[in-house]
Amino acid sequence: MFAQKAAKPGEAFGAPGQGSAKTIATATVITLFLLWFVVTATGLVKPLFLPSPKAVFDKFILVSTVGFGGSTLLEHTTTSLSRVFGAFALACIFAIPIGILMGVSRVARGLFDPPIEFYRPLPPLAYLPLVIIWFGIGEFSKVYLIFLAIFAPLAIAARSGVRSVSIEQIHAAYSMGATRIQVITQVILKAAVPEIFTGMRIGIGVGWTTLVASEMVAATRGLGYMVLSASEFLASDVVIMGIIVIGFFAFIFDLLMRYLERVLVPWKGKV
Template identity: 40%
Template sequence: MGRFKDAAKYEKTIFAVISITTFLLIWYLVTKDTELGKVLAGPVTVFGKFFKSFTEPLGTHVIPGHILWSLSRVMVGYVVASILGIILGVTMGWSRLVEAMFRPLFEIIRPIPPIAWIPLAILWFGLGELTKYFLIALATFSNVTMNAYSGAKSVDPVLIGAARMLGASDSRIFMTIVLPASVPHIFAGLQIALGSAWATVVAAEMVRSSEGVGWVIITGQDTNNSVQILVGIIAVGIIGYVLAIMMRQIEANLCSWSERGK
């Protein structure tokens, strides 16, 4: 078994390397001494600039500094909204009354994309950090709530019956059955939410900020600097990927009991 698994893993890695190399090679070829090369910088220039910006600041910060700024914004909005979302979602799944009260409201707000709130957020909270937190929180909240809700809804009633038979009170059933049974769903929600929170911070920073990866991209546009835009985009891509991997790792550790978590 182990050998086959290893072989499958190597195969995956090899294909990943091949596909990325091919992509970079095509990028290199179509931009080298061509018309396209005049509007789109080649990979050598872009990655050169990307690594150089680790020491040479873009604006007020080096690129890791910008990344940390964006990440810190995401963390504030994401953590607050995740906690609220889990509480509301699981409660909605557990209590019919809460479900009846919040679900219709929620269904209307849910399909509105977070960036549609930008103008209103600026009117309410100004151009400072609060607006960004608010937008990120919105992007996080609906994903987390919806998944926590469906998790709590889909708890096997036989398990609840079993807990009741073993003498558990309602509050104990909530804490020891409904909540853990929802964990895989909650994690799916947290994962999607982190992706959309990361996308939203970039959008929010592009509207108005003086640091962060979104600022790197929008300033590139303002100064007609396509290299800088691409540097910003690469930073967004890499961090987004790293965040997704981290979440999957945490989930695998927390849900080692579930079939999916293996």
């Protein structure tokens, strides 16, 4: 008899394949858009609460060309992107090494784990006043607030990835003559990379949610500032447009991270 091709983990339990999942996702988006169009066209919901897709699109064109709050949509977007991804880059530089140290060293875990676990559940709005008092209302305080929000989940993910390595793998590497540095780089770090990618995806999501909080104080430009300013004037079309733009960039970055994970971590789910 010919050997059958092994089924993927999801398919083994009757779950749809990747192509079917994309088809379902596309159908879901189209259905939601049509539902939005029907609800607004029939007048079931007033435009103040839910503007029509055409009204949101018209506002998108208007803000892109004329602007809102003294800046165009491109200027608002570039400002927010620089804040989020600047904070994300800093978090990756500091959180990943600290998380790895926490995973391999009891001393590092004892030093960093208590403060991280203490502030991790706190909403950014809780320590926003302290950040303003300590660092003022300039650009640094906005980036630092987003950095703190991303730092905790990323460090914990790196620590979790390191701790997920079984002791048998480490002993096997040592028995084959590997040094401590080789065990850390070739065994521990490789095993931790999938968890680190997951932490990066979670962290950037938290960063986008913190963006609005960071742009609440003394901001004159940014997507969060635009959404908050529009809400004060009950401009729901601008609010929804800003939400869609933020969601678009967050989704594109998540797709990029998934692609990099498939390229850089081809062994994930296979070992």
